Every structure is written in structure tokens, then in C-alpha cells.
Amino acid sequence: MSSERPTPEWSLSCPTPSVESEKISLGHGSGGKLTARLIEQTIIPRFRNEWMERLDDQAMLTTGGERIAFTTDSFVVTPLFFPGGDIGALAVNGTVNDLAMGGATPRWLSLSLILEEGLEMKTLQRVLDSIRTAADRAGVSIVTGDTKVVGRGGADKLFINTAGIGVVEAGRELSSARVQPGDAIVLSGSIGDHGMAILSQRQGLDIGGDLRSDTAPLHELVRAMLDTGADIHAMRDPTRGGVAATLVEIATRRKLGLRIDEQAIAVKDVVRGACEILGLDPLFVANEGKLVAFVAEKDVDRVLSAMTAHPLGRDARCIGRVETGRPGIVSVQTTIGTVRVLDLPLAEALPRIC
């Protein structure tokens, strides 16, 4: 009889508590395991279709014989303005990059604002100006929008949603489904800049040096890479959860082993310093202007040449390989010669980083 007794809801001592009996915590938005669990256990099963199951950063849709990429992102970053950018630039670049990671040419963006009562009109104007500048820079048009206002305390100043549509050239196929053993893993530059710029501003850290967000539109770098004719299998922009979250996600979902050389990963001194003060590993810190590419080994040199010739890929390097063994595992060869296994924290304490 006891075996038939249902697990009571208060039984939270269970080592892997069901996500179904929880409340939403900040960790569900961190890019760590709780985020992955929320998406995979609660959201995806309700919308099971060919697009959602692909689990790339954009959906590929076919209309009129042409393929378009479609993506959405909400931005809740605090503070609204930070060294190197603001919520407006982030919203445009983030959506442009999600399209670019699918090999699409970004074309049209929607802009939806949720404003808190009492927000200074000047603040809104400054954000809108930044959105305009970022859209011009990325060559996209804001074509449709929506504005909602909630009472004081109903939201924190200003949230932005941007959805985007891009056009995908025939025959182009970038997807984590194409990542395979032997692929070279290429990273476009130094990591952790965005996350540490936000965090240090929030914590009032003054460590000198130029700690700035790397927010930037990556579609032209992507085009330069694709124009080489190289066989690029997949691209991701390692935002929330950093390069670690991107690699672990692909290793886990594709049941592949990834091996990374920590020495090959560029981290600016000022970022490393800030990470040390706050006890963070730069591999887990968000980027907003970097990409990770999975490239057929034979083509890695020409991809790297194209990248290093572009201002946003100047520090691009090959940082590792997809292995044949160790499915689901990301191993990191550390700078001191040991090997550690990269695992996502249950919930990284980096809320509202984008």
C-alpha cells in the first residue's frame, strides 16, 4: 500500500525536486540548469513541433518558396544604461544576432515596450534613439510595435521585446543538429565583457580599466564567414550563461563530447580582474557580441582568416574540438594542465543581465 501513496507536494527533500511543484526563482532565468529544465520540462512539451524541437535560437519557416528565420527576445536588463550600451542597443543587437546565428540576413524587427508609470520621458527617448541607431547600424527596419504601461511597481522602469525576421539564402543550413565529431570550435573574441560590465556597474565596482559591454550586431561577421564557402555547421551567440551554457547545451542535446582548451580562450585583464573579485568564472559570464561556430575541420583556417580580418572577429581563435567519445561532456584542458568537466550551475546568481 505504501508504494501506491502519492508523493505529497511538500516532499521537497527529494534530491531532484520536480519543477512542477516549484515557484519561479531567479535561477529559472539565469541560463543555468533551472532555465534548461523550465524550458525542456514545462514549455517545450506543450508546443512540440518541428520548430520548437530544433531548439536553435531562431525558427526556420518556409513561405513562398523562400526560407525566413523568426526569433524573439525580451530584455529586462538593469541598469538600463551601462558602459558600452543600453537596453535599446541590446534589444536590437540581440535579435539581429539570433537571426544571424541561423545564417539569415536580418531584415525586419518588431518593437514592443512595457513601460512603468513614472518613467521619465527623456529616458524613453534616449532608449528609442539608441534603438534607432542600433537598427541603422545593423541595417534592419523597425516595422511594427506595441506599447503598454503598467502602474508604479508593476514593472521595473522599462522592458523591451524585439522579434525579428531574416531572410535565409537557399541551401544554407546552420543548426546544432549538424554539429558532429571532428568539428573545430571557433570563438570570435574575448569573453565575459557584457556580463562583467553590467555586474560591476550594479555592484559599484570601480576597478579601473575599460569594462564595457561588447554588444554588437554580428551579421556582417557571419556573412564574411559564410562568404568563404566554408562548411560551417552551426553558430551560437553565447549570451546568458556564457560560453559554458552554449557548449553544455550542445553537448547535452546532441550527446556529443566537446573538448576545450582554456588557454585559447581570450579574457581581457579587466574582465578577469572583475571576475576574480566577484568569484566568477568568465566561461559562465554573458556575452552580447561574440559567437561560437562549429566548423568542418578542413575549413577552419579560412574561417579564421575571414574572422580575424573583421573588426568583431579580430581575436577569433579555435578553442577546441568535438570529440568522438564522452557524449554529453564538455572537458576543459585548464591552463595548469589538468582537465575539468564543465557543468552548469543549478542557478547562477546573475539575474537580469540582458
Added chain:
Amino acid sequence: MSSERPTPEWSLSCPTPSVESEKISLGHGSGGKLTARLIEQTIIPRFRNEWMERLDDQAMLTTGGERIAFTTDSFVVTPLFFPGGDIGALAVNGTVNDLAMGGATPRWLSLSLILEEGLEMKTLQRVLDSIRTAADRAGVSIVTGDTKVVGRGGADKLFINTAGIGVVEAGRELSSARVQPGDAIVLSGSIGDHGMAILSQRQGLDIGGDLRSDTAPLHELVRAMLDTGADIHAMRDPTRGGVAATLVEIATRRKLGLRIDEQAIAVKDVVRGACEILGLDPLFVANEGKLVAFVAEKDVDRVLSAMTAHPLGRDARCIGRVETGRPGIVSVQTTIGTVRVLDLPLAEALPRIC
């Protein structure tokens, strides 16, 4: 010299204060004049392009020789659950309807969630289930998404953004730009149901009767109307600000006179009763499952036949005409025989209705 002195920023006694020196108020989200002013003075000028200037509920884009419609909406309604619907159904139907109003067949939706720390997982699941049900009913797929979490007090429980893409048949052209003198104005059913369902729930009104939101996907009703081959010039779903906001917006922007017969506008007794208690005019109250169509006079009968044969258009009626004179004015022939001019309030006090 005095004529050159700039207006000081504190000069708020000016009868039409510049939106540029204000703070965001709830009125900016009400669908009244402040909303129109915010959009037309602060947002549109920064994104002047062929799509934004069209000012319809969706952007029409051409890709691969085919036209697609693209729209976005954020939903911040409180309470999350109300008689006749919930924020999830509202988010799907609202975006489906914005596409349908452009004559598009809704196909793909994005889903972006902003969750407040502490939200019950069961609440999220219930909303996601409702989104799934509404998407199935409307024949659309949720193809891409995003989830953000903000700390307790950083948002009010749950906000949803849905952007949508629909496919538009060749030659179909529904736009407020096509509304012209002589057009019949058709309304698909009774008004004020959604707004009063929300408000009465929020105010704890218990007036008996069945006060329910009318949230519903209108694309099949629209298809039935278009399938008649009638010359329909434009369609709008009169949501925030009600039928009044929709009519005033078209009259103002197109510099046309609209004449409405109040007696032809259906209002359920229970809605009228609730409006009287709260001192509201049903013409200004939000709907979420109704449409207003501008139809060539010669075709109005067959459009009405098609509408009344559809469950969501059973109570459709012709409620007025576009006139040749009185540009920018919406005149209402009242039930007692007088004529009043419809004007938007500066800021209707109906926050967070959708």
C-alpha cells in the same frame, strides 16, 4: 526678445503640455489621446519608414515574391485569469487578430515570457496550457520563444509578448489607407464585453449575469467575409480604447468624417449595467473578439450575410457610413435622436486591460 525665450521645462500650465517633458503615466497606455500622442510624437518619428507610417495593426512585408504580415503585442492584463479567458488566450488571439485584420492567414507565433520571482509554477503551467489550446484553436504554431525572470516586485507576476507572422494572398489589400467616403462601417457583434469582464472582476462587482470576455480568434470570420469576394477596404479589431478609439483614429489619420448610429450598436444588458455602475461609455471599452470593417457600399449585404452565418459574427450589423464632409470627425446619432461628436479622452482610466 521675449518671443525667443525658450519655454521653460517647468511650464506645465501650458494647455497642451509637450509629451517630451512628461513622465510616463497610466494614460499613455490607455488607448486615449496620450497613447496616440506618445506613438505619433515620440515613437513613430524615430522609425519613419513605409511600414510604420502605414499605422495598421500589422506590417506587410514582401519576401520571395510572397507577402507576409508581421505584428507584435505585449500583454500585461490583470488579473491573469478572468471570466471567458486568461492572459494566455488573450495573447494568442490578440496576435492572431492583428494578422487577420490585414487579411493574412495567421501561421506562426513567437512566445516571450517575463516572469516574476515567486510566481507559482502551477500558474505558469495553466497559462501555457491555455496558450496551447488557443494556438490549436487558431491553427497557429508557437515556433520560437524566450523566457526571462525578474526579481520579486520587478514585474507583476507574468507578462507575455507574442509576435506573429501570417501569409497574405496575392492581391489582398486591407489597410486604413483604403477607407473612403461612402464606405459602410460594419461591426461584428456586441461591444464592451472584454473590458467590463476585467473591470468588474477587478472592482469586485457582482452584478449577476454572465459578464465574460469575448476573447476569440477572428481569422475564420475574416476569411468567410473575404471569401464573398466583397470589396472590403480595411478591418480593425477595436481593443484598447474600444470602438471609439478605432473610429477616431481612422477619422483623424485619414481626415474623413464617420457617422455612426448608436442604436445599431449592440451592447449586452449585463455590459450596459456594469458600464452604468462604473460610469463608462461602452463605445470606449475594450473588445477582444470583435472587428470593425470598412466595406464598399455595394457589397455590404453579402458581407453581413457571411458574418451573421458565422458564430463570431452572429450579431453583425452595419453601424454607419464614411461621409464626404466633416473630415476628422466621428459623429454619433444617439438613441434619443441628438448627434454627439466622439472624442477620445486624454487618458481613460482603464489600465492593464490587455
